[in-house]
Amino acid sequence: MKESPDSADKKRPAVLPLFLLLAGAGLLLAGLLSGQAQDVLMKAVRVCLECIGVG
Amino acid sequence: MSGEKRRGWIQFSALLIQNANFRGFFSGKIFQGDTKAVCVPGINCYSCPGAVGACPVGSLQTFLASRPVKFPYYVLGLLILFGTILGRAVCGFLCPFGFIQELIHKIPLPKKKIGSFPGDRALRKLKYAILLVMVILLPLAMDYTPTFCKYICPAGTLEGGIPLVLFGSSKLNFPAGTLFYTKLAVLILLFVLSLFLFRPFCKYLCPLGAFYGLFNRVSLYRMRPEPEKCTHCGACSAVCPMQVDPSATPNHTECIRCGRCTSACPAGALHLGFSRRAGAAEVQDGER
Numbered sequence: 640m641k642e643s644p645d646s647a648d649k650k651r652p653a654v655l656p657l658f659l660l661l662a663g664a665g666l667l668l669a670g671l672l673s674g675q676a677q678d679v680l681m682k683a684v685r686v687c688l689e690c691i692g693v694g
Numbered sequence: 695m696s697g698e699k700r701r702g703w704i705q706f707s708a709l710l711i712q713n714a715n716f717r718g719f720f721s722g723k724i725f726q727g728d729t730k731a732v733c734v735p736g737i738n739c740y741s742c743p744g745a746v747g748a749c750p751v752g753s754l755q756t757f758l759a760s761r762p763v764k765f766p767y768y769v770l771g772l773l774i775l776f777g778t779i780l781g782r783a784v785c786g787f788l789c790p791f792g793f794i795q796e797l798i799h800k801i802p803l804p805k806k807k808i809g810s811f812p813g814d815r816a817l818r819k820l821k822y823a824i825l826l827v828m829v830i831l832l833p834l835a836m837d838y839t840p841t842f843c844k845y846i847c848p849a850g851t852l853e854g855g856i857p858l859v860l861f862g863s864s865k866l867n868f869p870a871g872t873l874f875y876t877k878l879a880v881l882i883l884l885f886v887l888s889l890f891l892f893r894p895f896c897k898y899l900c901p902l903g904a905f906y907g908l909f910n911r912v913s914l915y916r917m918r919p920e921p922e923k924c925t926h927c928g929a930c931s932a933v934c935p936m937q938v939d940p941s942a943t944p945n946h947t948e949c950i951r952c953g954r955c956t957s958a959c960p961a962g963a964l965h966l967g968f969s970r971r972a973g974a975a976e977v978q979d980g981e982r
Binding site for chain 1: 724725726728730731732733739740741745747748749752753756757764766767768769770771772773774775777778779839840843844847850851854855858859869870871873874876877878909912913914
């Protein structure tokens with residue numbers, strides 16, 4: 640094997656997935672607190688004319 | 695049950711769960727319940743009469759194309775979480791449109807299916823350009839226009855356009871114009887290509903696959919090979935439908951975690967999973 644998976648895993652900073660999980664959760668929380676889930680709902684319950692190719 | 699069959703059942707279940715509003719297909723009306731506030735992990739048009747969740751790509755463009763522009767905290771947060779936990783396993787297990795292309799690819803042909811071809815590698819980069827230009831930059835520049843959905847998305851045509859435009863109730867019977875037929879041509883072309891190529895939309899066009907691919911190297915669900923077991927027989931790369939060499943780049947951006955390589959490896963050197971020690975545990979079990 641050209642790249643040892645173990646060495647690839649070792650090269651991968653262990654904190655990166657944790658950082659990404661925290662960043663994702665933080666963004667999600669910020670979105671929820673600013674009412675963006677409601678914005679998504681409002682968009683998703685109406686037929687999106689652009690999405691179906693007539694808008 | 696083989697890994698490939700199990701994956702097929704998971705894909706089928708994911709398709710059904712994400713499109714569980716079966717009544718919508720008969721009434722021609724889309725679902726309007728609260729679950730539509732949640733983005734599903736894969737490409738699944740929220741204008742599909744069956745859809746019970748929101749499409750993340752459509753939702754992302756909605757925020758970027760709104761005026762004033764809203765930073766898409768919610769959608770981006772969900773996408774980063776999906777990417778960090780699963781990477782492109784979302785493509786391999788949960789994306790309904792990817793599953794449909796795979797079903798078409800299973801149709802037997804008199805000629806051999808195509809793996810790689812000249813220009814294949816360069817074409818794979820197109821999806822990153824689509825992510826940047828059609829999903830991010832153009833919606834930012836054009837008011838209220840989700841450009842990827844409007845001009846490209848074949849899932850929207852298949853799941854929303856065809857049911858609503860062609861078979862919808864009179865209330866939802868929209869006039870189909872040039873744009874609709876152009877998108878229909880894109881869909882048909884992709885389906886014809888799917889007969890010969892494995893998941894052409896995912897390989898060359900899907901902006902969500904491009905995004906999740908960036909997470910493959912760090913995602914929790916990942917390939918964990920054991921190099922000391924590898925005999926360099928090439929069995930893994932020979933069966934890979936995405937033309938990845940798992941022995942060299944086990945967490946390549948193109949890997950959708952289908953698991954064919956793990957089944958094909960005669961030495962049991964490839965393992966897919968969440969656990970860092972999954973591979974080691976299997977070795978010890980085998981030696982006992």
